[in-house]
Amino acid sequence: MTLLTGRGDSSGTVAALDEDTLRTVEIGGTRLPLMGTGRIYVCGITPYDTTHLGHAATFVWADMAARILRLTGHPVEVCRNITDVDDHLLLQAQVEGVPWRSLATQQSYRFERDMDLLGISHPAFEPRSHDHVDGVVILAAELLTRGLAYERNGSVYFRGAAVHETAGLTRDEAMSLASERGGHPDDPNKDDPLDVALWMRSIGDEPAWPSPWGPGRPGWHAECTAMALTTFGATVDLHAGGADLAFPHHAYEAAQAEAFTGVHPFARSWMHIGTVMAENTKMAKSTGNLVFVHDLLERWSAAAIRLLILSRPWNESWEFSESELDRAEGELETLRSLESKPGASDTAAREVRHVLFENLDVPGALAVARDAGGEVLRHFDRLIGLTTVERWS
Numbered sequence: 001m002t003l004l005t006g007r008g009d010s011s012g013t014v015a016a017l018d019e020d021t022l023r024t025v026e027i028g029g030t031r032l033p034l035m036g037t038g039r040i041y042v043c044g045i046t047p048y049d050t051t052h053l054g055h056a057a058t059f060v061w062a063d064m065a066a067r068i069l070r071l072t073g074h075p076v077e078v079c080r081n082i083t084d085v086d087d088h089l090l091l092q093a094q095v096e097g098v099p100w101r102s103l104a105t106q107q108s109y110r111f112e113r114d115m116d117l118l119g120i121s122h123p124a125f126e127p128r129s130h131d132h133v134d135g136v137v138i139l140a141a142e143l144l145t146r147g148l149a150y151e152r153n154g155s156v157y158f159r160g161a162a163v164h165e166t167a168g169l170t171r172d173e174a175m176s177l178a179s180e181r182g183g184h185p186d187d188p189n190k191d192d193p194l195d196v197a198l199w200m201r202s203i204g205d206e207p208a209w210p211s212p213w214g215p216g217r218p219g220w221h222a223e224c225t226a227m228a229l230t231t232f233g234a235t236v237d238l239h240a241g242g243a244d245l246a247f248p249h250h251a252y253e254a255a256q257a258e259a260f261t262g263v264h265p266f267a268r269s270w271m272h273i274g275t276v277m278a279e280n281t282k283m284a285k286s287t288g289n290l291v292f293v294h295d296l297l298e299r300w301s302a303a304a305i306r307l308l309i310l311s312r313p314w315n316e317s318w319e320f321s322e323s324e325l326d327r328a329e330g331e332l333e334t335l336r337s338l339e340s341k342p343g344a345s346d347t348a349a350r351e352v353r354h355v356l357f358e359n360l361d362v363p364g365a366l367a368v369a370r371d372a373g374g375e376v377l378r379h380f381d382r383l384i385g386l387t388t389v390e391r392w393s
């Protein structure tokens, strides 16, 4: 169906709008009408280690969100940052005895190669923290002026005692997540353990930039606040990242942005991608259960990895197993044979799109496309990136 819209009076020019342009994608319970370019900010990596399957799941799904939003006819820009000034990175560089910048460059290169192999589109923007230190200084200075931050011994802290309430967490829950996820609640400089550093005094040979409070470096959440505001202005349409970033990282990033701009909400919608588990534990360097993308690519196709990630709801956590990847390879073969069926169906193609618009339901849309087969399935495979990714060797 084509709908017509008038411009000016009834005898004036009319422009055709495709039905999909008037559709609204819903993500995580939030309807996301777009007018003009859609802006997606996705929290990227700290480049101190190799890409694991948990990273891959986050970035495949963020890529998928952009592809689905584009189906409505609107351009979509993705900003995926690289946190290259960070405690973990500095520590790892020290362990390896290499300059932190070299480690960051080397690991960023490997990460981008893995993203390419997985068929993840290049983001329009890929800011790096070290290029946005001035932005963090501006943020900290403004929040100090407004009385929302305080300076202590060369560091600047954001008053964050109330942030957990907007995140729907009790203070006890927030305290436990803060200590688990780099919030340093025991820092003696803080008025409240739930305050966070916007700016940190550099100690010893840590990298240091000049600031009104002496040489220092940016705080983690403040880096993303500065990169997002610089790239997209006061708001983003969709903010994505792994589920473990919801608190404290995203909650503080948003609180700081809103305090700085006065514009609420900072993110119109959020996408916290489900955690990938291995041996019943979250995949993490500290637990030693990481499954690296480049190791998987030696045994399975990139398309199978992508299909495995996309074959469940994006917000569910899941347990990785090699047998699931074998199953995904088998399913790919079945899909390829179903694609060779003749015929096309506009109704099925439309239904596929509309299922995708309901909370990015890729598994549901795959079922519809699979039933239709032929051209509908070929288009769907291209849309979800299964036909552009090749074997590693």
Ligand SMILES: [Zn+2]
Pocket: 042, 043, 044, 224, 249, 253
């Ligand atoms: Zn971030």
